[in-house]
Amino acid sequence: MIKRGGALLPIFGLGVSCAGEAERLGITVSTTQVRANGGQLEAIGRLLDDGTIRVAIDNAFPLADARKAHERAAKGHIRGKIVLTVNALR
Numbered sequence: 001m002i003k004r005g006g007a008l009l010p011i012f013g014l015g016v017s018c019a020g021e022a023e024r025l026g027i028t029v030s031t032t033q034v035r036a037n038g039g040q041l042e043a044i045g046r047l048l049d050d051g052t053i054r055v056a057i058d059n060a061f062p063l064a065d066a067r068k069a070h071e072r073a074a075k076g077h078i079r080g081k082i083v084l085t086v087n088a089l090r
Contacts, residue, residue, distance in 0.1 A: 002027055056080030062087075 007028040022029045047053040058080040061069040069082050
């Protein structure tokens with residue numbers, strides 16, 4: 001549900017075909033798509049490594065405990081990101 005005058009920002013906007021109806025209701029639709037940029041990711045990585053940027057982590061769970069991560073998210077009042085860790089392949 002989006003109220004009249006609201007905004008719809010789909011994560012994967014391809015195929016959104018409600019533009020006419022949205023316009024009639026005064027709803028803004030933005031279908032921006034994000035693409036990875038290696039240079040930018042490298043620069044962000046350096047800022048993370050040197051501590052310029054810090055990421056607050058609420059909890060980390062092994063991938064096998066993804067259900068627990070979802071339960072934690074459902075509780076609300078999260079202070080940071082919830083992380084799922086994946087063991088490296090050998």
